[in-house]
Amino acid sequence: MALTVxxxxxxxxxxxxxxxxxxxxGGSAVHFALAASxxxxxxxxxxxxxxxxxxxxEMLRARGVDTTDVExxxxxxxxxxxxxxxxxxxxxxxxxxxxxxxxxxxxxxxEESRAAEVLFLGNIQPELQRRVRAQCNGARLAALDSxxxxxxxxxxxLVAAIREVDCVILNDAEVRMLTEEPNLAKAARELMDIGPxxxxxxxxxxxxxxxxxxxxxxxxxxxxxxVRDPTGAGDSFAGGFLxxxxxxxxxxxxxxxxxxxxxxxxxxxxxxxxxxxxERVERLTPEEVSQRYGELRxxxxxxxxx
Amino acid sequence: MALTVxxxxxxxxxxxxxxxxxxxxGGSAVHFALAASxxxxxxxxxxxxxxxxxxxxEMLRARGVDTTDVExxxxxxxxxxxxxxxxxxxxxxxxxxxxxxxxxxxxxxxEESRAAEVLFLGNIQPELQRRVRAQCNGARLAALDSxxxxxxxxxxxLVAAIREVDCVILNDAEVRMLTEEPNLAKAARELMDIGPxxxxxxxxxxxxxxxxxxxxxxxxxxxxxxVRDPTGAGDSFAGGFLxxxxxxxxxxxxxxxxxxxxxxxxxxxxxxxxxxxxERVERLTPEEVSQRYGELRxxxxxxxxx
Numbered sequence: 252m253a254l255t256v257x258x259x260x261x262x263x264x265x266x267x268x269x270x271x272x273x274x275x276x277g278g279s280a281v282h283f284a285l286a287a288s289x290x291x292x293x294x295x296x297x298x299x300x301x302x303x304x305x306x307x308x309e310m311l312r313a314r315g316v317d318t319t320d321v322e323x324x325x326x327x328x329x330x331x332x333x334x335x336x337x338x339x340x341x342x343x344x345x346x347x348x349x350x351x352x353x354x355x356x357x358x359x360x361x362e363e364s365r366a367a368e369v370l371f372l373g374n375i376q377p378e379l380q381r382r383v384r385a386q387c388n389g390a391r392l393a394a395l396d397s398x399x400x401x402x403x404x405x406x407x408x409l410v411a412a413i414r415e416v417d418c419v420i421l422n423d424a425e426v427r428m429l430t431e432e433p434n435l436a437k438a439a440r441e442l443m444d445i446g447p448x449x450x451x452x453x454x455x456x457x458x459x460x461x462x463x464x465x466x467x468x469x470x471x472x473x474x475x476x477x478v479r480d481p482t483g484a485g486d487s488f489a490g491g492f493l494x495x496x497x498x499x500x501x502x503x504x505x506x507x508x509x510x511x512x513x514x515x516x517x518x519x520x521x522x523x524x525x526x527x528x529x530e531r532v533e534r535l536t537p538e539e540v541s542q543r544y545g546e547l548r549x550x551x552x553x554x555x556x557x
Numbered sequence: 558m559a560l561t562v563x564x565x566x567x568x569x570x571x572x573x574x575x576x577x578x579x580x581x582x583g584g585s586a587v588h589f590a591l592a593a594s595x596x597x598x599x600x601x602x603x604x605x606x607x608x609x610x611x612x613x614x615e616m617l618r619a620r621g622v623d624t625t626d627v628e629x630x631x632x633x634x635x636x637x638x639x640x641x642x643x644x645x646x647x648x649x650x651x652x653x654x655x656x657x658x659x660x661x662x663x664x665x666x667x668e669e670s671r672a673a674e675v676l677f678l679g680n681i682q683p684e685l686q687r688r689v690r691a692q693c694n695g696a697r698l699a700a701l702d703s704x705x706x707x708x709x710x711x712x713x714x715l716v717a718a719i720r721e722v723d724c725v726i727l728n729d730a731e732v733r734m735l736t737e738e739p740n741l742a743k744a745a746r747e748l749m750d751i752g753p754x755x756x757x758x759x760x761x762x763x764x765x766x767x768x769x770x771x772x773x774x775x776x777x778x779x780x781x782x783x784v785r786d787p788t789g790a791g792d793s794f795a796g797g798f799l800x801x802x803x804x805x806x807x808x809x810x811x812x813x814x815x816x817x818x819x820x821x822x823x824x825x826x827x828x829x830x831x832x833x834x835x836e837r838v839e840r841l842t843p844e845e846v847s848q849r850y851g852e853l854r855x856x857x858x859x860x861x862x863x
Contacts, residue, residue: 268739338739433574433644435762436782456741457763458777467856469777471764476742510859544862550773551857553816556850 254497255364255390256283257296257383258373258486259330259353260303260321263528266335269479275528276307278330279373279396282483285532286490286519287371288314289540290498294364296320296383298352300327310533320364327352340481341455360386369497371489372416374398377408384415391502394418394449394493396485402429410445418449420489423460426452435460436467449509451492451516453485461513468510473521473547480527484520487532491519518543560803561670561696562589563602563689564679564792565636565659566609566627569834572641575785581834582613584636585679585702588789591838592796592825593677594620595846596804600670602626602689604658606633616839626670633658646787647761666692675803677795678722680704683714690721697808700724700755700799702791708735716751724755726795729766732758741766742773755815757798757822759791767819774816779827779853786833790826793838797825824849 261278265271284293294317301324308318328351336343358379370387372380372395380395387393393416401409402425409429413419419442423435432438439450439462450462456478458471495515501508518540525531567584571577590599600623607630614624634657642649664685676693678686678701686701693699699722707715708731715735719725725748729741738744745756745768756768762784764777801821807814824846831837 339733340739427645433646434782434784436780440782454763457760458775460777460780467780469764469780469856470859471766471775471777474742474766474773474775476740476746478740507860511862514859541862548859548861550775553776553820553854554813555854556817556847 252291252497252500253294253363253367254287254291254369254371254494255294255296255360255367255387256280256287256371256373257358257380258283258371258375260295260297260299261330261332263482264331264333265480265482265527267340267480268336268338270527272527274331276310277332277483277528279375279486281311281529282486282523282532283371283373283490284311284316285314285529286487286523287494287497288316289491289519289535289537290494290515293317293494294320294367296358296360296364298322298324298327298356300324300329300352303329310529314533317363320361322359324352334482336481340478343481358383358386365389368392368500368502369493370394371493372396372412373486377401377405377412380412381408381415384412392417392493392496394420394489396420396489397425399425399428413442414446417447418451419447420451420453420492422485423452423454426450436462451513453488455481455484458517459488459513461509463506463509465506468506468513470513470517470547470551473517473543473550475521475525478524481524482528484523487523488516488520490516492516514544514547515540517547558803558806559598559600559669559673560593560675560677560800561600561602561666561673561693562586562593562677562679563664563686564589564677564681566601566603566605567636567638569788570637570639571786571788571833573646573786574642574644576833578833580637582616583638583789583834585681585792587617587835588792588829588838589677589679589796590617590622591620591835592793592829593800593803594622595797595825595841595843596800596821599623599800600626600673602664602666602670604628604630604633604662606630606635606658609635616835620839623669626667628665630658640788642787646784649787664689664692671695674698674806674808675799676700677799678702678718679792683707683711683718686718687714687721690718698723698799698802700726700795702726702795703731705731705734719748720752722753724757725753726757726759726791726798728791729758729760732756742768757819759794761787761790764823765794765819767815769812769815771812774812774819776819776823776853776857779823779849780856781827781831784830787830788834790829793829794822794826798822820850820853821846823853
C-alpha cells in the first residue's frame with residue numbers, strides 16, 4: 252500500500268468570524284496528506300519556495316508522511332493564498348493568490364512515488380494533473396479534484412484528465428457546472444460516461460454523495476457546534492476517503508468498502524474545520540478518529556421498521 | 558391516535574424546467590395530510606372558496622383524511638399561489654399570491670379536531686397558529702412550521718407561537734435567520750431555549766437535521782434522478798415525520814423513534830418531488846413507502862470498522 256498525492260503546499264492567511272491566522276501551513280496536498288496519514292503511507296509531491304521552513308515538513312513527517320518529493324525551489328516563493336469567510340461559513344472569498352513556485356512547476360516523481368497504487372491529483376492545472384498521471388501509470392486507483400477556475404479556463408484539458416482517472420472528487424456545484432446538468436445523480440452519471448467509475452460530490456456542511464454504476468450513497472456532514480475554519484475540509488475528506496481505500500488495499504472497492512471510506516472522509520473533514528488550518532488534525536489521534544466514526548454511525552443510522 | 562393539521566388548502570400554478578401545471582391542488586395542509594395519511598388518522602382544518610370542487614376533497618378522503626373541518630366560504634376564492642423554479646430547482650420564485658378566503662380566516666375546530674394528540678400548525682400567520690394551539694390545548698405533541706415572511710413581519714408573534722409548541726420544523730436558513738446564529742446546531746439550541754424540545758431543520762435536497770436536548774441526528778435527501786417539482790416537499794416531510802410519531806403514539810418520542818420518523822419524513826418528501834403537486838403521493842402505496850424506507854437505509858448506512 253502506498254498513496255501519492257500531488258497538489259499545492261501553501262501558506263494560507265485566513266480570516267473567519269472566529270479569528271484569523273497569517274501564513275499558516277496549508278494547500279491541498281498538505282490537508283490531504285495529513286488526513287490520509289491515519290490510514291496508509293503517504294508521499295507528497297509539490298514545490299515550495301525558499302521561504303518554506305523545514306519545521307513545516309517536520310510536522311508532516313511526524314505523521315509518517317514521506318516528503319522526499321517536496322521540491323524546494325531556490326529563491327522561489329511558496330504558493331500563497333489569502334481569503335476570508337462570511338458569518339455564513341459556506342461563503343468564501345479569495346482576496347489574494349500568488350502562484351510563486353507553482354507557476355513553473357514541472358512535477359518529477361521519484362521511483363517510489365511513481366510506484367503508488369493510489370494516486371490523488373489535488374486541485375492544480377489539469378495539464379499538470381495529466382503529466383503526473385502519465386508518470387504514475389501503474390496506479391490502480393487514480394482520483395482527481397478540480398475547481399470552477401479550470402472548468403471555465405481549461406475545460407478540454409480537465410475532461411481529458413477525468414478520462415484518465417478512476418474517481419473524481421468534486422464539489423456538487425462543480426459537478427453540475429462541468430456537466431451543465433442540474434440533477435446531481437444525472438450529472439454524476441455523465442461524468443462516469445467520460446470514464447471514472449466513482450464520483451464523489453462534496454456538499455460542504457451538508458456532507459457528500461457517492462455515485463457508482465451500481466448505485467448511490469450519501470452522508471450528511473457531522474454536526475458540530477464549533478466550526479472555526481472550513482479551509483481544507485474538502486481535501487481532508489479526500490484524504491480520509493482515499494487513505495482508507497489504500498490502507499485496506501481496496502483498489503477496486505466494493506460498495507461496503509466505499510461506504511466506510513465515505514464515513515472516514517466525513518470524519519476527517521469534521522475534525523479539520525474545528526480549528527484553523529491544520530491545527531486540529533495535527534494533534535488528532537487514531538482513537539479520536541475511531542470514536543467519531545462511531546458517533547457518525549449513531550448520527551445517521553435508524554432502525555428497520557418496528 | 559389522531560392528528561390535526563391546520564394550514565393552507567390552495568390552488569398552485571407551478572412551472573419548472575420539466576413542465577407546468579395550472580391550478581392544481583396544493584397548500585401546506587394538503588401536502589402534509591396526504592403524507593401523514595400513510596401512518597394515522599388525519600383531520601384537516603382550513604378554508605376554501607366557492608371555486609373549490611368537491612372532487613379535490615374526495616382525493617383526500619380516499620386516503621382516509623377527515624375533511625369535516627374544511628370550511629367552505631360562500632362566494633370566497635381559494636388561496637392561490639403561482640410560482641416557478643429555475644433549472645437549479647433549489648431556486649424558487651413566487652410570481653403571485655392571492656390570500657382569498659385566508660385573509661379573514663378564523664379557525665373553528667370541531668370537537669374531534671380539538672381532541673387530537675398531535676397537532677401540526679402549517680405555515681400560516683403566527684397569531685392564527687396561536688389561536689389554533691389554544692383551541693387544541695390537549696395536544697401532547699404540537700409542532701409548527703413558518704417562513705421568512707413571518708420572521709420579518711411578525712417575529713414576536715412567531716416567537717410566542719414557538720414557545721407554545723413542542724417541536725419546530727423549519728428550513729435551515731429560517732432557523733439561522735430567526736436566531737441570527739449561523740451555526741445550525743447552536744441555532745437549534747437557541748430555539749430549544751425558547752421552549753420546544755425538538756427542532757427539525759429541513760435542508761431541501763440535502764435532507765434534514767434533528768436536534769433535541771440529548772443529541773443530533775441527520776439524513777441526506779434521497780438521491781433521485783428525476784425531480785420534477787419540489788413544491789410541498791417540506792410539508793410532505795413534516796407529514797411523514799409527525800404522522801409516523803402519531804401512528805405509534807410516540808408523543809414523547811425517544812431518540813430511536815425520532816430517527817425512524819426522520820426517515821419516514823425523508824421518504825415521503827422524496828416521493829412528493831418526483832411529480833407535480835400531489836400527483837405522485839396520491840397514488841403512492843404503503844408498500845412503496847416501506848420499500849423506499851429500506852432503500853434509504855441502504856443509501857446511508859455503513860458498517861462498523863472491519
